Amino acid sequence: MEKLMNELGGKIISALKLSDVKPEDIDADAPLIGAGLGLDSIDTLELLVMLEKDYGVTVPDVNAGRKVFSSLRALAEYVQENRQKE
Amino acid sequence: MSSIKLYISGFSALHRDGIYTPDGITPWESDQKGPLDVRRNQVLPSPYPSFGKLNIPDRLAFSAAASALSRTNQTVGEKTGICMCIPQGSLSTDLLYMDSVLNGFPSPAFFSATLPSSTIADIAIFFKLKGPDRIFCGGDLPGFSALDTAAYWLKSRKAERVLWVAVWESSGDFTETPEKKTDCAIAILLSNTPESGCLAEMEFRPALLLTSKDQECNEQEIFMGVINSLMKKREEIISVPGRGFRGYISLRYDGY
Numbered sequence: 040m041e042k043l044m045n046e047l048g049g050k051i052i053s054a055l056k057l058s059d060v061k062p063e064d065i066d067a068d069a070p071l072i073g074a075g076l077g078l079d080s081i082d083t084l085e086l087l088v089m090l091e092k093d094y095g096v097t098v099p100d101v102n103a104g105r106k107v108f109s110s111l112r113a114l115a116e117y118v119q120e121n122r123q124k125e
Numbered sequence: 126m127s128s129i130k131l132y133i134s135g136f137s138a139l140h141r142d143g144i145y146t147p148d149g150i151t152p153w154e155s156d157q158k159g160p161l162d163v164r165r166n167q168v169l170p171s172p173y174p175s176f177g178k179l180n181i182p183d184r185l186a187f188s189a190a191a192s193a194l195s196r197t198n199q200t201v202g203e204k205t206g207i208c209m210c211i212p213q214g215s216l217s218t219d220l221l222y223m224d225s226v227l228n229g230f231p232s233p234a235f236f237s238a239t240l241p242s243s244t245i246a247d248i249a250i251f252f253k254l255k256g257p258d259r260i261f262c263g264g265d266l267p268g269f270s271a272l273d274t275a276a277y278w279l280k281s282r283k284a285e286r287v288l289w290v291a292v293w294e295s296s297g298d299f300t301e302t303p304e305k306k307t308d309c310a311i312a313i314l315l316s317n318t319p320e321s322g323c324l325a326e327m328e329f330r331p332a333l334l335l336t337s338k339d340q341e342c343n344e345q346e347i348f349m350g351v352i353n354s355l356m357k358k359r360e361e362i363i364s365v366p367g368r369g370f371r372g373y374i375s376l377r378y379d380g381y
Binding site: 059076077088091 | 173175
């Protein structure tokens, strides 16, 4: 799980071009949207594209999305359970 | 048409030589090729995690605006407008978005930036500028059109200050004469009264807008002339080169 969290942290930084952020800056249990990284709704859409492209993972609805993006750890758990690509 | 007086209380330019501010020219570092490689901490003292995801015109415009606003002693906000010119509009981002569509995964971030005025939004949101805004893309003289509009807002009290921003993007080779252009962004903070901290008085004739279509006018060169004059505090009358123009921009520094 730690490895996947590190990988996802790097992909978030890369996909959203967060030039001022390093992977170790991302608090594994802090919300990804709003506070913390300061991500907005467009960033969320960009992450959804990244999840589908790189892991074959889709998020079916808003309620699932809230849970998935509640933290890096939650995101990693969701990807691990639902990934279609290795 | 009568001339219009405006007062400059802040400015900055990102040009191939470096970052121009009232403090001087800061050259690019050895690993930076020019304005497109600008780093957040070179123009803005506070963190901005989204800086890296700004597309090319956004990054140039935001950086020039940040560099100008972080060095002025004027309070900007509620009644500060933004008037911007980007001759190429969002063309470079449109092409990136098209690439992402062709790759099967359309990018929402690129899509949102295919609206040219998203560049204004990035600046307005970050600096909390709530005055009127307008963007000029294409046309003969978008920079002067933006300046004319800024002057109208100030004269009619629609805004107390206006941040005039111009971006020229050459990387995409979209211009008809790319050899004469370079990636460049200029931001100038204007007001209609000489406030404390005023750097110069600018007078210009909007008759410049009456250019003919066959007239070649390099606005980047003209406005970099304004910046060079401001840097040297050199009183100057800058005219638009070529046939048929009657306009000018003059700069004065008496008492500032």
